[in-house]
Each structure stands twice: as C-alpha cells, then as structure tokens.
Ligand SMILES: NC(=O)c1ccc[n+]([C@@H]2O[C@H](COP(=O)([O-])OP(=O)(O)OC[C@H]3O[C@@H](n4cnc5c(N)ncnc54)[C@H](O)[C@@H]3O)[C@@H](O)[C@H]2O)c1
Ligand SMILES: O=C(O)C[C@H](O)C(=O)O
C-alpha cells in the first residue's frame with residue numbers, strides 16, 4: 138500500500154462538526170467554552186448557553202492555571218487536569234504546553250502512577266477503548282467505532298500487568314495508555330483526534346483489586362496461555378485491518394509477554410514496545426553523552442544492568458547492537474555486559490530459571506567462584522563497570538558501598554537509576570553525587586530536583602532518562618512516513634540524533650539529556666532522522682518526503698515535519714453535513730466520528 142496523502146490535519150485547517158448546543162459543549166474535541174466566536178455561537182445553537190464575553194485561549198489558560206494552582210496536592214492536580222481534558226482538549230493541551238516542566242510530573246510519571254493505582258476510586262468519566270477478554274468476538278466491531286482507515290495514526294495499548302514499577306493494575310492500566318498519548322500529542326505533535334488509547338482487560342492477579350468491591354475491571358484472575366494470545370491477536374489483527382497506516386505502541390505488558398509479543402508482531406507491522414525499545418533508545422543516548430563527558434569510548438564500556446526484566450534486557454540488547462555496529466563481534470559485545478536479577482549475577486547455573494533474553498548474557502560460574510554474586514558491591518568490585526543501570530523496582534539498591542566501589546575503578550561512574558515511580562529508584566541523585574564528590578554522571582527515570590553539593594557549592598541538574606524523551610519523536614517519524622515497520626536502524630538513527638541534543642556535549646557539567654520542556658523541539662529532529670532512515674530502508678509509505686540528495690534536503694525535511702505537527706490552538710468550526718461526514722470517513726477532513 139502506498140499513500141501520497143499528506144497528514145490530514147495540518148495546523149489551521151477548519152474542523153467540521155455535526156453537533157450543536159449542549160452536545161457540542163460536552164464534546165471535548167470540539168468544545169471551545171468561552172472562546173466560541175459570535176458566528177459559531179449562532180451557527181451551533183450556543184446562544185444562551187454561554188456567558189456573553191468571548192475569551193481568547195490565553196485568557197482561558199490564565200484562568201485554568203489559577204484553578205490548577207488552587208489544588209492542594211499532586212493527585213488533586215492530576216484529577217483537575219483529567220477533568221479539563223474531558224471538557225476541552227485544546228485548552229488542556231495549551232495549558233500543558235505553556236507549563237510542560239511543571240505539569241508533566243502531574244499528568245505522567247510519577248503522579249499518573251498514583252492515579253492509576255486509584256483508578257476505580259477516582260473514576261468519573263471513561264476515556265479510551267476498553268476491550269474485555271470475555272468479549273473476544275467483539276473486538277473488531279468495537280474498534281471500528283473509532284474511525285476509518287485514515288483516521289487513526291497512533292495507538293497505545295496496555296494489558297495493565299506491569300504498570301511502571303507498581304505491578305498489576307488491571308483495567309486502571311488505561312491510564313498509562315492515555316498518559317503516553319498525551320505526550321505523543323504534547324511532545325510529538327500527533328493530533329489527539331487521531332490517537333487511540335486501549336486497555337485489554339484480561340483480569341487481574343492483584344489481590345487488592347480482586348477484593349475491592351469498587352474495582353471496575355474484570356474481577357477474575359488473569360487469563361493466560363492460548364486464550365490470552367488469541368485475545369491479543371484478535372486485537373492486533375483488527376488494528377491491522379481497520380487502521381493499516383497506524384503505529385501500534387505496546388506499554389507496560391508483563392515480563393512474560395512484552396518481548397514475546399514484540400518479536401511476534403514486529404516483522405509484520407509498525408509496532409513498538411516502549412519499555413523495551415523506547416527505554417533502550419533514551420538510555421543508549423544517555424550513555425553516549427556520558428561517555429563523551431567521561432572521555433571513554435562507547436565501544437569499550439563495561440555495562441552492569443541491575444534488574445534484568447523487560448527494560449533491563451532491552452537496554453542490554455541495544456548496547457550490544459551499538460557495539461556490534463561499531464565493529465566488534467557479537468561475542469565480544471556480550472562480554473561487556475553483565476546482568477543482575479533476583480538470583481544475583483546471572484550465571485549459566487541459573488539457566489533453568491532464565492528467559493532467553495537473560496540467557497544471552499549469563500556468565501560462566503567458573504569465572505566468579507571467588508565472588509559473592511549475590512552482593513552488588515562484590516559484583517561491582519569484580520566487574521568494574523563504567524555504567525550501572527537500575528531497572529529493578531528495588532528502592533535504594535545502589536548503596537553507598539556499591540557506588541563508592543564503582544568510583545574506585547572508574548573516574549566518572551555513569552549511574553542511571555531508572556525505576557519508576559520516584560519512590561522505587563535504586564538511588565537518589567543527591568546521594569550518588571555526594572558519595573562520589575560530584576564525579577558520577579547521573580540520570581534518573583523520574584524527575585528529580587537539581588542537587589547542590591555542600592562541599593563545593595556546585596549545582597547539578599539531573600537529566601530525566603525516561604522513554605518519554607524518545608518515543609514521541611520515534612512515533613512522529615513513523616506516523617509521518619507511514620512506515621511499514623520500525624527497524625533497528627530507525628531506532629539507531631533516533632539514538633544518534635537524540636544524543637546530539639545532549640546539553641552535556643556543549644558543557645560537560647550540563648545534563649546528559651535535553652530537558653523535558655524541550656522534547657517537542659527535539660522530537661522534530663528525531664522524527665526527521667527516523668523518516669530519513671525509513672526512506673533509505675524502503676519502509677516509508679508516503680510520497681512527498683523531501684529528498685536527501687536535494688540541497689537543503691535536511692532542513693526541508695525538518696520543516697515538512699514541523700508543518701504537520703498539531704498545535705493546541707482553536708480551529709474554525711464549520712457545520713458538517715452528509716458530504717463532509719463521508720469525506721471525513723475517508724480521512725479528507727478533520728472530523729472524528731467518535732466525537
Ligand atoms: N525510565 C524509563 O524510561 C523506564 C522505562 C521502562 C521501565 N522503567 C522502570 O524499570 C522498572 C522495571 O520495569 P520492567 O518493565 O523492566 O519490569 P520487569 O518486571 O519486566 O523487570 C523487573 C526486573 O527486576 C527484577 N528484580 C525485582 N526485584 C529485584 C531485586 N531486588 N534485585 C534484582 N532484580 C530484581 C525482576 O525479577 C525483573 O526481572 C520499573 O520500575 C519501570 O518503571 C523505566
Ligand atoms: O512510564 C514511564 O514513566 C516510563 C516507563 O514506560 C515505565 O514503565 O516506567
């Protein structure tokens with residue numbers, strides 16, 4: 138399939154809407170509240186339903202910000218923003234866009250984790266698509282209600298089994314699908330009208346939820362095996378049939394399923410597992426920047442991963458592939474990586490309990506006979522890693538002794554405690570920096586405030602090494618190129634481009650990654666690199682991408698990307714009749730049937 142159609146909702150195009158009156162006011166994708174113009178108020182039967190003053194979006198943002206600040210806790214702020222999203226999406230995104238740094242921790246990690254944990258208690262109005270394993274036969278029909286083949290660009294799906302580091306949250310996992318899509322729109326510029334959050338409700342093994350009489354999901358143990366696989370497959374096949382141009386993003390699936398599903402579907406379609414690939418991209422970019430500051434060759438690094446699950450093995454594989462790309466053999470590359478999990482350092486003797494992904498890095502027991510392989514400090518002493526990564530959900534696992542041991546072997550230890558939410562981090566940046574007299578190069582999975590060291594008075598900003606820095610650019614690139622698949626090379630292109638944006642490349646004391654507030658700008662560039670790579674690999678399915686050979690080609694590509702990014706501003710609203718509705722179904726107009 139090929140398509141020459143430009144992204145169907147460039148900035149400033151009018152929206153066509155068949156709703157009017159109260160129905161329009163309660164439809165968040167079209168509602169403008171006090172900003173409806175005089176003409177729109179007449180055309181859409183809004184007179185008498187609004188106070189007479191017509192406000193600008195800026196005035197609305199100012200009011201909303203005051204209301205936000207009046208909320209007395211982070212979770213109350215999260216609830217306020219959720220209800221704003223349910224009232225007026227443009228205002229919601231405009232408010233976020235003007236306050237990214239302040240509000241991202243509220244709508245995303247870490248506060249969203251708390252909201253997901255309390256989903257059934259905080260529930261007011263549903264958002265997203267709920268598919269139940271008990272109704273497998275209905276999956277395609279239910280998805281079809283979300284639009285035609287040109288109307289959906291990006292889908293985030295979770296089965297709620299391994300949300301952040303807080304485990305099985307059942308149907309509450311819809312919250313992570315929504316949160317990731319908020320970032321896709323805010324930082325990746327994919328129009329929210331063309332995104333789809335999905336939860337596959339397969340039951341839950343969380344006893345608190347099973348015993349909670351207010352729990353909203355299926356109150357039964359998780360379905361496993363064939364029944365689970367068939368259900369997921371019915372969903373994926375329906376997506377491929379109904380939305381053949383969309384990218385499918387898997388989020389927070391359990392350890393037993395995440396990698397398996399990615400490997401199954403990756404050769405067939407544009408799909409992506411954020412915990413494996415998104416995390417690997419952002420972490421690898423961080424490592425490249427840190428190696429540059431530490432003046433060590435990336436290809437020579439020794440990497441120790443603590444927590445060898447979905448994220449940890451994804452990072453290990455990505456590092457291995459970068460080393461191979463740099464000219465070493467697979468055997469040599471694997472020798473630079475050590476994995477630690479609950480058993481301690483992974484050894485051949487653990488093989489009956491290891492997953493294939495872990496097995497690839499298991500070490501010969503004979504090499505470690507004199508090492509206490511259950512003690513992280515002893516492992517560090519033996520391995521002398523340059524890089525220590527935490528993806529274990531084990532809080533404070535990186536003790537002072539471990540970090541100090543590491544810094545006796547390498548001058549600039551690279552320490553990345555990545556477990557989310559904040560309370561699960563393997564170490565706090567303030568401790569790591571204090572223990573190493575500011576020598577450590579640190580980035581964390583959740584946001585942390587800057588650290589000032591008492592001894593020197595020097596202040597360090599802490600980079601957020603969260604896949605949120607990477608997936609919006611990768612997603613935007615696949616959406617705009619309508620890529621057929623997401624190849625390793627496309628991910629590698631994203632890594633290299635992201636690493637170029639590290640503030641530390643210009644100032645070695647600056648953070649290892651761009652600030653979250655800059656991700657939208659960075660995403661344009663990451664998307665351009667991904668698109669260019671997709672074209673080279675013959676995976677792009679859209680015409681009109683500025684050519685590489687042309688002079689100015691790269692600048693034009695970036696402009697081509699930028700032009701198609703959605704921005705939170707009100708579009709003129711036009712009345713939709715039957716003709717517009719039929720054009721909308723073909724993706725020619727920005728009307729959304731689900732509105
Ligand atoms: N910063 C990011 O962008 C990012 C991305 C993905 C995941 N994460 C975080 O990483 C953590 C793990 O996520 P995941 O999806 O890989 O989960 P997972 O369940 O697949 O993996 C966790 C692994 O840690 C191991 N583990 C648990 N306790 C341990 C201990 N005490 N010692 C050593 N190993 C231990 C588990 O056995 C498992 O193999 C979560 O907190 C998640 O929020 C962060
Ligand atoms: O959601 C996040 O904050 C990052 C990551 O996907 C995770 O599961 O922790």
Ligand SMILES: [Mg+2]
Pocket residue numbers: 301388389411412
């Ligand atoms: Mg995740």
